[in-house]
Amino acid sequence: MSEENKNYLSTGDTVKSWLLTTDHKRIGILFLFSILLFFTIAAVAAALMRIELLTPQGDLVHADTYNKLFTIHGVLMVWFFLIPSIPSVLGNFVIPLMIGARDMAFPKLNLLSWYLFIIGGFFAFHAIILGGVDTGWTFYTPYSSAYSNSHVVEMALGIFIAGFGSILTGLNFIVTIQTMRAPGLTWFRLPLFIWSLFATSVILVLATPVLAITLALMSVERIWGIGIFNPKLGGDPVLFQHLFWFYSHPAVYIMILPGMGVVSEVITCFARKKIFGYYFVAFSSVAIAVVGFLVWGHHMFVSSQSIYAGMAFSILSFLVAIPSAIKVFNWTMTLYRGSISFEAPMIYVLSFIALFVIGGLTGLMLATLPVDVHVHGTYFVVAHFHYIMVGGMVTAFMGGLHYWWPKISGRMYPEKLGQLAAIIMFVGFNLTFFPQYILGYLGMPRRVHEYAPEFQIYNVLSTAGASILGVGYLLPLIYLLWSIFYGKRATANPWNATGLEWQTSSPPPKNNFHETPVVTEEPYNYPPLNEIGEITLASNEHK
Amino acid sequence: MTFPIFPKAASTTAVQTDYLYFMLLGFSAFILALVFFPMIVFLFKYRRGKKANRVDPHLPEMKVEVTWTIIPIFISLGFFALGARAYFTEEVPPDGTLEINVIGKQWMWKIQHQEGNREINELHLPVGRAVKLTLASEDVIHSFFIPAFRIKQDVVPGRFTTEWFQPTQIGVYHFYCSEYCGADHSKMQGTVFVLSPTEYQNWLTRGEPKNSLAQSGENLFRQLGCSGCHVNSQAVHAPPLEGLYEKLVPLNDGTFVRADDKYIRDSILLPNSQIAAGYQPVMPTFQGHITEEQLLQLIAYIKSIGNETPQKNP
Numbered sequence: 001m002s003e004e005n006k007n008y009l010s011t012g013d014t015v016k017s018w019l020l021t022t023d024h025k026r027i028g029i030l031f032l033f034s035i036l037l038f039f040t041i042a043a044v045a046a047a048l049m050r051i052e053l054l055t056p057q058g059d060l061v062h063a064d065t066y067n068k069l070f071t072i073h074g075v076l077m078v079w080f081f082l083i084p085s086i087p088s089v090l091g092n093f094v095i096p097l098m099i100g101a102r103d104m105a106f107p108k109l110n111l112l113s114w115y116l117f118i119i120g121g122f123f124a125f126h127a128i129i130l131g132g133v134d135t136g137w138t139f140y141t142p143y144s145s146a147y148s149n150s151h152v153v154e155m156a157l158g159i160f161i162a163g164f165g166s167i168l169t170g171l172n173f174i175v176t177i178q179t180m181r182a183p184g185l186t187w188f189r190l191p192l193f194i195w196s197l198f199a200t201s202v203i204l205v206l207a208t209p210v211l212a213i214t215l216a217l218m219s220v221e222r223i224w225g226i227g228i229f230n231p232k233l234g235g236d237p238v239l240f241q242h243l244f245w246f247y248s249h250p251a252v253y254i255m256i257l258p259g260m261g262v263v264s265e266v267i268t269c270f271a272r273k274k275i276f277g278y279y280f281v282a283f284s285s286v287a288i289a290v291v292g293f294l295v296w297g298h299h300m301f302v303s304s305q306s307i308y309a310g311m312a313f314s315i316l317s318f319l320v321a322i323p324s325a326i327k328v329f330n331w332t333m334t335l336y337r338g339s340i341s342f343e344a345p346m347i348y349v350l351s352f353i354a355l356f357v358i359g360g361l362t363g364l365m366l367a368t369l370p371v372d373v374h375v376h377g378t379y380f381v382v383a384h385f386h387y388i389m390v391g392g393m394v395t396a397f398m399g400g401l402h403y404w405w406p407k408i409s410g411r412m413y414p415e416k417l418g419q420l421a422a423i424i425m426f427v428g429f430n431l432t433f434f435p436q437y438i439l440g441y442l443g444m445p446r447r448v449h450e451y452a453p454e455f456q457i458y459n460v461l462s463t464a465g466a467s468i469l470g471v472g473y474l475l476p477l478i479y480l481l482w483s484i485f486y487g488k489r490a491t492a493n494p495w496n497a498t499g500l501e502w503q504t505s506s507p508p509p510k511n512n513f514h515e516t517p518v519v520t521e522e523p524y525n526y527p528p529l530n531e532i533g534e535i536t537l538a539s540n541e542h543k
Numbered sequence: 544m545t546f547p548i549f550p551k552a553a554s555t556t557a558v559q560t561d562y563l564y565f566m567l568l569g570f571s572a573f574i575l576a577l578v579f580f581p582m583i584v585f586l587f588k589y590r591r592g593k594k595a596n597r598v599d600p601h602l603p604e605m606k607v608e609v610t611w612t613i614i615p616i617f618i619s620l621g622f623f624a625l626g627a628r629a630y631f632t633e634e635v636p637p638d639g640t641l642e643i644n645v646i647g648k649q650w651m652w653k654i655q656h657q658e659g660n661r662e663i664n665e666l667h668l669p670v671g672r673a674v675k676l677t678l679a680s681e682d683v684i685h686s687f688f689i690p691a692f693r694i695k696q697d698v699v700p701g702r703f704t705t706e707w708f709q710p711t712q713i714g715v716y717h718f719y720c721s722e723y724c725g726a727d728h729s730k731m732q733g734t735v736f737v738l739s740p741t742e743y744q745n746w747l748t749r750g751e752p753k754n755s756l757a758q759s760g761e762n763l764f765r766q767l768g769c770s771g772c773h774v775n776s777q778a779v780h781a782p783p784l785e786g787l788y789e790k791l792v793p794l795n796d797g798t799f800v801r802a803d804d805k806y807i808r809d810s811i812l813l814p815n816s817q818i819a820a821g822y823q824p825v826m827p828t829f830q831g832h833i834t835e836e837q838l839l840q841l842i843a844y845i846k847s848i849g850n851e852t853p854q855k856n857p
Contacts, residue, residue, distance in 0.1 A: 058729070063727055142684075143683040147649075231702070271589070272591075280612075301630075304697055307634045314626060315620070315623045325611070328578060329578070332582050332585070335586065336581075336589070336600070337597045337600060338589050339590075339591045354579070364570075364619070367626075368563055370560045370626055370629040371567065373560070373633065374695065376721070443719065446721075450730070528597075530597070531596075
C-alpha cells in the first residue's frame with residue numbers, strides 16, 4: 001500500500017506518531033481519550049456524592065471532603081469534559097471532512113490546543129492530589145480569594161491554561177470554516193453541524209478571555225491581597241459574579257450549540273429527509289450565540305443587583321429561549337413524511353430533544369423573576385442545568401460518537417447494545433434528575449452534605465437513577481473499545497447519509513480525500529422516498 | 544419517608560409565586576404535548592417499512608416559521624410581565640414594616656430585634672405583619688432563604704441587603720443558607736416560628752429586661768468615642784446626627800445624598816468617601832474595629848434620633 005492510500009490510523013503506531021501528529025483526526029482522538037479520563041474522575045466524584053446523599057446525615061464523608069467532591073465534579077465536567085467534548089473531539093475530527101478540506105487551517109496550532117488542555121488538566125489534577133479545592137466550580141469571592149484554605153490558585157491556573165487551548169480551537173475552527181471549504185460549498189450549503197460549531201467558536205474566542213481575566217484577578221487578590229473583590233480590601237464581591245457569568249453563561253451555549261448541530265445531522269440522516277427550515281435552524285445558532293452574551297445577570301436575581309437590571313436580564317432570558325424553540329419545532333417537522341429508523345444515534349437524538357425541551361421549559365421558569373427568587377441556589381437549578389448539559393450535551397455527544405464511530409474507527413459498533421445503552425441512559429437520567437426538580441421547589445439548597453429528613457425520598461430515587469445511569473455510561477465504554485478490534489468493518493457510508501465525510505473511506509486516508517470534492521447541491525438532499533420509505537433512485541434520476 | 548410535592552405556602556409572596564409556578568407548569572405541559580404528540584405520531588406513522596404517504600408536501604416554510612417564532616415571543620413577554628410585576632412588589636418593602644436585622648457569619652445566623660431580643664438560628668415573628676429584614680454578612684456571601692415564604696436574598700459582605708415578606712400562617716418553618724459559604728454550609732440553617740400577635744408580645748417581653756437596639760447603639764456611640772466629636776464638641780467640628788436619618792445631606796462636591804442605612808454605613812467605615820458640606824475629612828475609619836452587629840446598633844441609634852433637632856453647635 002502506498003503512503004497515499006493508507007488510512008490515518010495505519011500511518012504510524014508509535015507513541016511519537018501520535019504525540020507529534022498534526023492530523024486533525026488523530027488530535028480528535030487524543031482529545032477523546034483525555035476527556036474520557038477527566039469524565040471518569042468527575043463521575044466517580046458524582047457517585048460518591050450521590051451515595052453520601054442517600055441519608056440525611058453526613059455519614060460517608062466529612063463536610064470538607066463533600067465540598068471538594070462537588071468542586072472536582074463541577075470543574076472537571078465543565079472545563080475538562082463538556083466544553084471540549086463535541087467541539088474538540090467530534091468537531092476536530094469531522095469539520096475538515098465535512099467541508100472537504102485536507103486538514104485544519106492551522107494544524108500545529110491544533111496540536112498546541114491539545115497540549116495546553118493537557119497542561120491545564122495536569123495542574124487541575126495536581127491541585128486535586130494536593131488536597132483539592134472547596135470553592136465550587138463558580139469560585140465566588142470573597143470565599144475563594146480570602147477564606148478558602150484549599151488549592152484555589154493552582155486549580156484556577158489549570159483552567160486558565162486550558163482556556164487558551166479553547167481559544168485556539170475556536171480560532172482554528174473559524175478560520176478553517178471561513179477559508180477551507182471545498183469548491184461549490186457555499187455558506188448555505190454547509191451542514192448545520194458546521195453552523196453550530198462556527199457559532200460555538202465565536203463564543204469560545206470572545207468569552208474565554210474574560211474567564212481568564214476573572215480568574216487572574218481572583219488569584220491576584222488571593223496571593224497579594226490586592227483588593228478587587230473582597231470588601232474588606234475595598235473590593236466588590238458582586239463584580240466577580242458579573243465577570244464570571246459574562247463568560248460562564250455564554251459557556252453554557254458552548255456546551256449546548258454543538259449538541260444541537262449533531263441533532264440536525266442525525267435526524268435528517270435517520271429520517272431520510274431534508275431539514276425543515278434550514279435557514280432558521282442555521283441562524284438560530286447565530287442568534288443564540290449573540291443573545292447568549294446578554295443574559296448573564298439572570299444568575300444574579302437575588303445577588304443584590306438592581307431590580308431594573310433583574311428585569312432586563314429576565315426579558316432577555318425569555319428571548320434567548322426562542323431560537324432554541326425554533327430548532328425543536330423544525331426538528332419535529334423534519335420527521336413529517338420521512339422514513340424513520342431507530343439506530344442508536346437516532347435514539348440518542350430523540351432523547352436529546354425530550355430532555356432538552358424539559359430543560360428549556362424549566363429554564364423559562366428560572367427566567368420568571370419570582371420563581372427564580374424561590375428556586376435559585378436549590379436543587380431545581382441543579383436539575384435544570386443537568387437536563388441541558390447531561391440530558392442535552394452528553395446525550396448529543398454519545399449520539400454523535402455513535403454516528404461517526406464507523407468513520408472514526410473504521411468499525412461498526414454492535415447495534416443492539418448501542419440501542420440498549422441509549423435507552424438505559426434515558427431512563428437512568430430521568431430517574432436521577434427529575435426528582436431534583438421537586439426537591440428544589442420544596443427548598444432543598446444545593447451544595448449541602450446534610451439535609452432535612454423530609455427530602456430523603458427524592459434523594460434515594462436520585463441515587464437509584466444515578467446507578468442506572470452509571471451502567472448506561474459503562475456499556476458504550478466497553479463495546480466501543482471492543483468494536484475497535486472485533487467490530488464489523490465499516491463501509492464508506494454505512495448510514496447512506498449525505499455529507500462529504502461519508503464520501504471518503506472509513507477510516508479516511510491521512511489527507512481525507514484522494515481528490516478534492518466538488519459540491520453541487522444543498523445539504524441533506526435525500527432522494528424521494530417510495531410508499532414504504534425506500535429511496536427511489538429511479539425517480540431521483542427522473543428529477 | 545414522606546412524599547411531599549409542594550412546600551407549605553405561608554406568606555403572601557408564596558401564594559403569588561405558586562400562582563406563577565402553576566401557570567408555568569400548565570404552559571409547559573401544553574408545550575410538551577404540542578411537541579411530543581406530533582413527534583410520536585410521526586415516529587410511528589413514518590417508521591421505515593410502513594406504508595405511508597411520503598410525497599414532499601411543500602409546506603409554506605416561511606409562514607410556518609414566522610408563526611412559530613412570533614407566538615412564543617408573545618407568550619414569553621406575557622410571562623415576563625407577570626413575573627416582573629410580582630418581583631417588583633416582592634423587592635420593594637411597604638411602609639410600616641416590622642424591622643429585624645439578620646447577620647450571617649460562618650456558620651450561623653444572628654438575629655437582632657429592635658426591642659433588643661437576640662436569637663441565633665431562630666427567628667420569631669408575628670403572623671399577619673409585614674416584616675423587613677436587613678441582612679449583613681461578617682465574612683463571605685451567604686443567602687437567607689425561607690422556602691415556606693418563597694423568599695431569598697443574598698447576604699453580601701460590605702453592604703446591606705433587604706428582603707420583606709408577610710407571614711400568613713402560624714407555624715414552624717425551616718430557613719437555610721442557600722449560597723455555598725464553606726465547610727459547614729449545610730449546618731447554617733434554622734427555624735422560623737410564626738406566632739400569634741399576643742404570643743409574639745409574650746415572647747418579646749420574656750426574660751430579663753433588656754436594652755433596645757437603639758439603646759445599645761447609644762451606649763456604643765459613647766464607648767467608641769463618636770459622641771466626643773458629634774455631640775457639642777469644642778475641639779472638633781463634626782456634623783450633628785440628630786434629625787439626620789433619611790434627610791438629604793449636602794456634600795462638599797455640591798451633590799446631595801440621602802442619609803439612609805447605606806450612607807451611614809459608608810460614613811462609619813469609609814468616612815472620607817462622602818464629606819458633608821462645610822466639614823473637614825478628619826474622621827478615622829472604623830473598618831475592622833466594629834462588627835456588623837455593632838454597626839446595625841449604631842444605625843438604630845441614629846435612626847432613633849432622626850426626628851430630634853440638633854442642639855445648637857457653638
